[in-house]
Amino acid sequence: MSHSITTLLNRNLHDVFGENNATRRREAIEEIFHEDAVFYDPQGSYRGWDEIDRIADKLRSMHPDFQYTETHANENLHEVAGRIRWVSGRAGEAPAYAGTDIIVARDGRIASLYLFFDTPPA
DSSP states (O other): OOOOHHHHHHHIIIIITTOOOHHHHHHHHHHHEEEEEEEEETTEEEEHHHHHHHHHHHHHHHOTTOEEEEOSOOEEETTTEEEEEEEEEOTTSOOSEEEEEEEEEETTEEEEEEEEEEOOOO
């Protein structure tokens, strides 16, 4: 199934990295990522569904009650790449951290994902 860049950005943020249910998270990974996709973050790189699932679970388990909120409209570059800027934290509190996700898509699925951490807004 082919997805728009906006759909891929939103589903990655909420259905993968924002999802506490392991079964739903894995289903989303298999729907929106290529099987050989690579996720890059400041600590390393993770290739394939199993590794992306493992690191998403690890990150989610550190802050299971945090929510992601977009801070700007998603940006789409010719349905090939896009970015989403977000903050995360407990509802009703100042954001604990912020970031920017950049994706490159191939045939309507994520081929690569790049995470950059940003300074949370004051």
